[in-house]
Amino acid sequence: MTSLVNLIRRSIAAFFAWWLGELAGLTPRRLRPASGRRRRGVVLALGAGESAVAELGVEGERTLGSVAHDAPDHDQRLRALLRQSKRRARGVTLRLAGELGLRKTLDLPLAARDDLDQLLRFEMDRLTPFRADEVYFAQRVLASAAADRRIAVELQVVPKRVVEQALATAQRLGLSPARVELAADDGGTEPLNLLRQEQAGGARESRVTRALVLLALILAVIAVAIPLRRQQARLDELETRVAAARAEAEESLELRAELDQLTQSTRFLIAEKTDRPMVAAVLAELTRLVPDQAHIVQLDLRDGSLQLHGYAATASDLIGLLDQSELFKTPQFRSPVTQDPRNGTERFHLSVELAAEEEEG
Numbered sequence: 001m002t003s004l005v006n007l008i009r010r011s012i013a014a015f016f017a018w019w020l021g022e023l024a025g026l027t028p029r030r031l032r033p034a035s036g037r038r039r040r041g042v043v044l045a046l047g048a049g050e051s052a053v054a055e056l057g058v059e060g061e062r063t064l065g066s067v068a069h070d071a072p073d074h075d076q077r078l079r080a081l082l083r084q085s086k087r088r089a090r091g092v093t094l095r096l097a098g099e100l101g102l103r104k105t106l107d108l109p110l111a112a113r114d115d116l117d118q119l120l121r122f123e124m125d126r127l128t129p130f131r132a133d134e135v136y137f138a139q140r141v142l143a144s145a146a147a148d149r150r151i152a153v154e155l156q157v158v159p160k161r162v163v164e165q166a167l168a169t170a171q172r173l174g175l176s177p178a179r180v181e182l183a184a185d186d187g188g189t190e191p192l193n194l195l196r197q198e199q200a201g202g203a204r205e206s207r208v209t210r211a212l213v214l215l216a217l218i219l220a221v222i223a224v225a226i227p228l229r230r231q232q233a234r235l236d237e238l239e240t241r242v243a244a245a246r247a248e249a250e251e252s253l254e255l256r257a258e259l260d261q262l263t264q265s266t267r268f269l270i271a272e273k274t275d276r277p278m279v280a281a282v283l284a285e286l287t288r289l290v291p292d293q294a295h296i297v298q299l300d301l302r303d304g305s306l307q308l309h310g311y312a313a314t315a316s317d318l319i320g321l322l323d324q325s326e327l328f329k330t331p332q333f334r335s336p337v338t339q340d341p342r343n344g345t346e347r348f349h350l351s352v353e354l355a356a357e358e359e360e361g
Contacts, residue, residue: 041091042082044175045183046166048097053081056093078173094170094177095191101158101182102128105142110149113141120155128157136163136180138192156182156192163194281327282306282354289321304354311340315348328352 043054043061051074052066064084067077106127112119120139124132135157143152163180170177181191282301286308290296294312301307306328312318315337322331335349 041093041178042085043093043095044078044082044170044173044177045095046097046169047183048099051078051169053078053085055085075173082173082175091179092170092175092177093179093181094166094175094195095181095183096158096162096166098183100162101156103182104128104155104157106153106155108151108153110144110146110151112153113144113151116141116153124157127155130157130159134160136160136194138194140192154192156194158182158194285325285327289325290318291321294318301354306352306354307334307349308351309349311343311345311347313345315346315350318348318350322350322352327355329355 040058041056043052043056045052045054050066050068052063054061054063065077065081067074067081071077104127108116108119116139120127120137121132124130124135124137128135136159137155137157139153139155141151142154145151158180166180167177177195179191179193180195181193184191279301286296286299291312294310296308296310298309299306308318315333319331319333322328329352331350331352333348333350338347339345340347
């Protein structure tokens with residue numbers, strides 16, 4: 001947990017150091033205080049046989065101490081030297097020994113100045129023993145001759161594996177270098193930042209552009225927050241409308257189910273009425289078929305079946321008469337015919353089935 005807090009603190013400190021440096025870079029040179037024109041911070045110098053820690057300040061560079069590479073407590077001693085520095089939060093520079101890289105002065109056409117970095121990437125394997133993807137490199141224009149339309153360019157190159165090993169060492173010590181430079185032999189010129197060139201992906205970004213990028217990020221966050229709030233409001237409105245539509249749909253389904261039930265009931269009644277003859281028609285047909293000498297004393301009409309009870313001179317004649325009707329079918333006696341001694345007639349109980357209307361005719 002402690003290491004995570006320290007990492008966060010170092011990251012914040014490195015960010016503010018970079019940010020203040022960029023703001024200082026935006027200030028015109030004539031308006032900058034003299035004490036602010038020098039880089040400030042701590043330098044971790046990795047040489048061929050030893051590592052050193054130095055401070056950069058107004059008064060110049062001051063070496064705090066050095067540790068041999070083969071020392072058993074190499075990292076511990078370097079950490080102790082770094083803790084002595086009061087300018088560590090200003091920024092960390094990783095300086096590599098001059099013999100670890102390559103310096104070369106190039107004579108190029110003046111037209112190459114507009115896209116110098118791209119040209120050097122393309123010609124790297126011809127100008128140096130390395131390919132462009134194998135090195136960290138930086139360059140600057142030393143002189144320009146308008147008459148000859150030529151420029152002198154200083155090219156500094158360090159193999160990528162060397163830089164990555166140095167960065168790993170710095171990270172192991174808890175440092176996040178903002179610069180990686182190649183030590184100069186004379187110390188007269190300002191060192192070039194190899195790390196910036198690599199991180200820029202081959203494009204020379206101006207300080208103004210970097211500041212604008214950061215401002216654009218802040219504006220982007222604001223611009224994203226406003227549409228999100230609007231979308232949330234729109235989503236709430238749509239959810240309300242969907243809930244209302246769902247309630248209406250459920251009500252419609254209930255009404256549809258009730259309508260289907262009523263329709264089914266109506267169809268059943270119509271079917272019953274259509275399939276079964278009217279009572280008046282049944283009575284009229286019986287009046288037509290049953291002779292005057294016969295008497296019907298009881299009539300039961302139920303479930304499409306007609307039960308007849310009565311007296312007739314010859315009850316068997318009724319079967320034939322009823323069978324002739326298109327309204328009745330399958331007439332039959334339901335019980336034996338008996339003789340009534342009082343009036344000399346036969347007592348009968350018969351039944352017929354009512355024919356459906358579609359069967360008529």
